[in-house]
Amino acid sequence: MNPLDLYAKIEPLIGFYEQYEILYQTYLRYINALHIGSVLDVGCGNGKFLKHLLDREIDAEGIDRSASMVQRANEIGVRASCKELEDFEAERFECVTAVADVLNYLPQKELAAFFHSIHRVLKPKGYFVCDVNTLYGFEAVAEGVMRFEDETRFLCIEANYADKELLTHIAFFEKEGELYRKQNGQIRQYFHPLGELKKQEGFRLERTESLKLFGESPDKTLLIYQKR
Numbered sequence: 245m246n247p248l249d250l251y252a253k254i255e256p257l258i259g260f261y262e263q264y265e266i267l268y269q270t271y272l273r274y275i276n277a278l279h280i281g282s283v284l285d286v287g288c289g290n291g292k293f294l295k296h297l298l299d300r301e302i303d304a305e306g307i308d309r310s311a312s313m314v315q316r317a318n319e320i321g322v323r324a325s326c327k328e329l330e331d332f333e334a335e336r337f338e339c340v341t342a343v344a345d346v347l348n349y350l351p352q353k354e355l356a357a358f359f360h361s362i363h364r365v366l367k368p369k370g371y372f373v374c375d376v377n378t379l380y381g382f383e384a385v386a387e388g389v390m391r392f393e394d395e396t397r398f399l400c401i402e403a404n405y406a407d408k409e410l411l412t413h414i415a416f417f418e419k420e421g422e423l424y425r426k427q428n429g430q431i432r433q434y435f436h437p438l439g440e441l442k443k444q445e446g447f448r449l450e451r452t453e454s455l456k457l458f459g460e461s462p463d464k465t466l467l468i469y470q471k472r
């Protein structure tokens with residue numbers, strides 16, 4: 245199974261919905277202030293952020309590499325697909341978003357190409373708004389062991405951070421009749437220092453905002469880029 249689809253399966257059990265809602269409201273504050281009319285949400289997940297955009301009558305669509313996530317997004321009435329950035333026409337959107345550490349799924353060496361693809365789909369002077377986990381977010385918030393269970397499911401997550409990488413092991417047990425079926429997966433996330441993020445070709449980093457969603461120190465940084 246695609247590890248992102250396994251993540252889609254366990255996401256309702258982890259349920260960071262309250263914290264993510266705070267994050268969505270922060271994005272919406274900027275999107276309103278910038279008078280954005282069209283948005284492509286990369287890594288749209290379950291589509292909840294797209295729904296907020298739709299409710300504000302913004303022309304919005306999402307893409308995600310997990311087909312299960314895309315299905316869930318479509319079920320709540322938003323437009324989502326498994327397209328890649330390359331599948332869109334150039335200069336199509338006023339804004340691209342990547343909400344809830346989507347950028348941390350990309351290794352350092354893929355970052356420049358990702359920014360290049362976003363640059364292509366943005367209108368002149370368009371915005372790219374995203375957030376990344378801080379070092380504190382990785383070391384103090386994400387690292388460790390978590391377990392969840394209900395009557396039919398059991399989940400154990402173990403995350404270890406070293407050398408700018410967070411490796412998350414997932415063991416998920418789902419009841420099938422009298423027995424449990426086990427699914428294993430691994431997700432790798434990468435820490436991107438602010439210095440690296442500042443020097444993305446074709447963009448000016450206009451503004452950053454530190455966010456405390458989970459801890460007592462900032463665990464995420466919101467970044468607002470404008471296409472040069």
Ligand SMILES: C[S@@+](CC[C@H](N)C(=O)[O-])C[C@H]1O[C@@H](n2cnc3c(N)ncnc32)[C@H](O)[C@@H]1O
Nearest residue numbers: 248287288289307308309310313343344346349
């Ligand atoms: C932590 S979730 C956040 C989902 C959503 N933005 C939200 O706010 O709930 C990260 C999502 O990014 C997706 N993803 C990771 N890398 C991606 C990529 N390169 N392109 C598209 N989607 C990606 C994953 O499948 C997952 O749904």
